[in-house]
Amino acid sequence: MQFDRLKLKNQLCHRLYMASNSIVRAYREPLSEINITYPQYVVIMALWEQDNITIAELIEQTSIDGSAMTQILKKMVDKSLLHIVKVEQDKRKRLVKLTHTGLALKAKAIEIPNEVSCKFSNIDKIQIKELMKLLDAVITDLKD
Known part of the structure; x- marks a missing residue:
């Protein structure tokens, strides 16, 4: 056939x-x-492994598309799980940092x-x- x-x-x-x-x-x-979606879980697991990284590094680690990552990060900021800060030396780069809430979620997700x-x-x-x-x-x- x-x-x-x-x-x-x-x-x-x-x-x-x-x-x-x-x-x-x-x-x-x-x-x-714990009030997160699977894509948010992937992102937060990557940040539990290595916090305070650039969005580009996070995209590389998770293989999540850039536009999808933007939406995921926005929702996670709204949930107070992380915040995004500009790199002083290069204003085009942004660092993703877990908040205390984001760090505390690790114990709940174990x-x-x-x-x-x-x-x-x-x-x-x-x-x-x-x-x-x-x-x-x-x-x-x-x-x-």
Whole structure:
């Protein structure tokens, strides 16, 4: 059949899309308890690893599109999780800094990874590590 390659069941990209949506849905409830969205969670995790970084560095670390990052950061500023300050030496650059509220959220979020990983009943920890390696390879191959 010449069109079998066009069937959804034969598409790796569609499986990745469905998996991504499912993971975001799995995070929805635990993240709602701390009043953040999944994209905000990604940003704040990056800042918990390294605070006081430029927006460009944050975009690089998270792979979030620049225009989407602008909207995410605006909402996080409105929630008093972080603030953005101009770099004195270069007014074009802006630093992203966590507030005390943003830092304190880390203690409240500590169990979220466990809550979500418990939902993976069909794959074990070794398979998760293998999957992460495979996904890293996919990401590397498809980077611009």
